[in-house]
Amino acid sequence: MVIGPKRMFNGLYPILQWCFLIGALVIIPFYFAKRYLPKYFRFANPVLIIGMSSWAPYNLSYITPGFYLSIIFMYFIRRRYLACGEKYNYVLSSLRVSP
Structure with a gap:
């Protein structure tokens, strides 16, 4: 069909x-x-x-740690330690936590 x-x-x-x-x-x-x-x-x-x-109906514990890490790496480390942020940002962005 x-x-x-x-x-x-x-x-x-x-x-x-x-x-x-x-x-x-x-x-x-x-x-x-x-x-x-x-x-x-x-x-x-x-x-x-x-x-x-x-x-909305899901458990946000899957998203919240990634949100905190993204704020740390995309804001604080990028502004203060640019070389470190450029070196490890690609590796950290490829990590994915599966539920």
Whole structure:
């Protein structure tokens, strides 16, 4: 059996057809906010903000240590010890903790 667009959008996942429209419309307020209020929305990204909501029901102990290490290595070591940060950043970024 083949899953075509008719079965996909009308049968299995009917809400999916609206997600494309919602995704296109969410960009508009962020565009105007970045254009007219760049001081407050400089780093605002709708993909990251909405994408982080997928982690909501999970245990954040998988993400939190990596977040702390990334702050240490991307901010403090990069600013104070540039040579060390350049040497070991690639190696540390390749490490991945599997749940």
